Amino acid sequence: MIKRIFEKYFRHFLFFYSFLGYKIIILLVSSLLVGLLDGFGLALFIPVFQIAADGSDITGAEADSMGELRFLLTWIEGLGFDLNLNVVITFMVILFVLKAIMRFLDGYFKIKLQNQFVKKLRYQLVDGLSDLGYKEFLNFDSGKIQNTLASEGIKLTYGFLAYFNSLQHAILLLVYIGLAMLSNFQFAILVSIGGYLSNLVFKYLFTNTEKASIGLSKLGNTFQSFLVQAVYNFKYLKATDYFSSYKLKLKDVIDKIEHNQRKIGIYSAIMSSAREPIILAVVVLIILIQVNVLGGTMSSILLSLIFLYRALNYIVTLQGSWQGFISNIGGLLASVDLIRDFKLGREQIKEQPTVDQIQSLQLKSISFSYPNGFRVLENVDINLRPLSTYAFVGESGSGKTTLVNLIIGLINPTDGLIEVNGAARKNVNISTYRKRFGYITQEPVIFNDTIFNNVTLWAEKSPLNLKRFGEAIQLANLQEFLSGLPEREDTYLGDNGVLISGGQKQRVSIARELYKNVDVLIFDEATSALDSETEKAIQTNIDNLMGKFTIIIIAHRLSTIRKADTIYLMEKGNIKDEGTFDELIDKSKKFKRMVELQEF
Known part of the structure; x- marks a missing residue:
């Protein structure tokens, strides 16, 4: 049950984890720290406003307006400081400076992971191609290999960044919802409802974008295949004027590629244009509910609005970054599929013994047939002398x-034996x-x-x-x-x-x-x-x-x-x-x- 849940909802995470391991956890923890430092710094705006308005230090009743986040003020007092304007502002600045440092380290680490992931994946693709058996290679689509190793590599970079931006935005969203619960539980419920409703709006876009992205990668394979053949057979196509017909096929594939790209662009445009209206609508709705229904105070509403802005912003940016990941998922899936196919066609090479020199080579009763049964060689005996x-x-x-x-x-050979230096060739290191x-x-x-x-x-x-x-x-x-x-x-x-x-x-x-x-x-x-x-x-x-x-x-x-x-x-x-x-x-x-x- 748990395995099925992970495979369904965390399959992408497990895939990246298989390449990067514990470093992903470090990245997510750094995002959590960024959110907490930012949230604590924002929370201190409330006592700053209160001190500026009243002209006096924070009282116990005023600290209670921060909800459970009043522990920040308790912590400052515990360090031996008075809760005056200068002290609170100083701590607020320190928190934001620490947040800026953590955000830089977080971004730098993410770029390093991205480079490591793309490099490792491309290495696997190149190694897979190198290790592929010749007989198995003949069954591969050369356009798919070329497109995946070249064009789809760009999508890997964007896809990685979009996926981890989504994870980080999700963590920051949870942080702000958690802080909201500490300051105002009703607010957190309203944010959750707003996020859920907005997610329903974009679910349709995500599904269709994913289909278009996968289709785009397949069309890319087809186009690369036809293009390679056009270049390779250029002389013949030109001499016979068949290029005038061949180019129609190329243009047809181009039209289909552009159609899919246009669909992805339209979905992205809808996402981008809908963000601000959704944020505004949810903000207005929550303010009305808190003031007219829940009877919230000015300070609690102000703190709610601060977290509200952050939380709803990350709801929408999460949807946007996930849309970006889905738009590039075709490249990721194409690479994964090709690596899997390479592994299935991998040539098995024995480590020992190696062949340092061919002193004798004999073919004994060699026969060879293709899988369809067509026999090409029949009982061939040859002794190749040095x-x-x-x-x-x-x-x-x-x-x-x-x-x-x-x-x-x-x-x-299908039948018979090839001997090198007196030993069966199938038992030696074929690479050497x-x-x-x-x-x-x-x-x-x-x-x-x-x-x-x-x-x-x-x-x-x-x-x-x-x-x-x-x-x-x-x-x-x-x-x-x-x-x-x-x-x-x-x-x-x-x-x-x-x-x-x-x-x-x-x-x-x-x-x-x-x-x-x-x-x-x-x-x-x-x-x-x-x-x-x-x-x-x-x-x-x-x-x-x-x-x-x-x-x-x-x-x-x-x-x-x-x-x-x-x-x-x-x-x-x-x-x-x-x-x-x-x-x-x-x-x-x-x-x-x-x-x-x-x-x-």
Whole structure:
């Protein structure tokens, strides 16, 4: 029962508590102290007015007009002071100065907690993405990932502040109601009734704002997804004039986003415009009831009005800050959902044993099928010897790329066993295993940064790293290109390497893998997107690396596999034949025909 109550009414608090722990309690206690110091300081206005009006010290009857709050005057007297104007004003000023100091510390601490929370949540998102298995990643919406990590992060900041502003306003509201009970019990009842009635007015707005906020986050995911695809496929969309149709879809999503934002804006405008009239109406009503019905005295009414203003102000600001939190709750929920999904798709990695070097790698009766039952590989047996070069050729759909994904450890076989250094790969630390591979793809991965950072992935420019960088540049035949640049290794390459040629991009990607100090180099159709002259230069690179690394080549072009030690001819997920280039020419009619037609 208690658990259900907490999950229903305190689920947001429990969520923040899971990130920040006891620090939340410290923040709430500081808010309580701010309210008490402010309330006690306000209470002392009554004796100040009475002393100023009468010209004499406070009497017992006058102190009784403060209700239970007269203990403040008793406390001052207990310290040995007379209850004259100067003394009461001095204590009142001290209380307000302490309140100001506490409010500053409270605000500073809240900003620190906000930074800590947003940082920790974003770290979890980044770690979750990093720990996600490749197979599970393929089922994710890239737009959702990008939107949550980027755009929704802004909502996290605003949402955090709005939520804790709401908590602090609620505490201050309770403080002033408590002080009101001490000074005038009837007043407290009236404030509670007024707060309850005003809450009914805004409940409808809160519910609809929350729905609009969640819908806005989902639309943001959709828009990011379509936008990413538009950028990635820009050339095709532009060349075919499909962009004129595609942009209609983008505009449709934009219209829906703006519609939800407009609804949230309207609800917020209603909240903002209704605050003052509600406060005024409740104030007038309570004054009339106290004077005409309850027969309150002038001093009790004055003290009630002071607390009334504070309490009702926090009722409305509480509603406003809660509205702000609800407006940004979509970002919070999107982040929580994504973290949960990341955890469900997390790759399980064993700590030990690690793989410090790949000395042997064997695939024994390997098969792989997709969840829908489609079989891609069937009983593949391969023994990859160190420092040898292997090539896989075959028609599209023959299983070459899937085989490479299995070898590098992106996916695991459905049947069969992969052994590394004589041990089953499933029993070793897969992360350290992957670090022993260099992977060069058809589309080179180039970051919008300098050549040095692209090769070293933001390593420090220490003497050792600069030496390793120079060696990788030399092995990748980039030294001539680099020496011709005014800023040399500090030259920026642009988004996806737009400022350099295709061959240079490919060399940079090769240099990165060589800097990594790997055992196995995989070239996955690394020259298929290059012109003949550039392909020849890259092929020279590959030839120079033979014998220094274990090399795996997937290729369609003859020139990239002629010197391979072993060529595997694949067909419909099976290894149809194997041998050197010349051996396959002699014994495989299919391979010979492929050579004649230059199908690879």
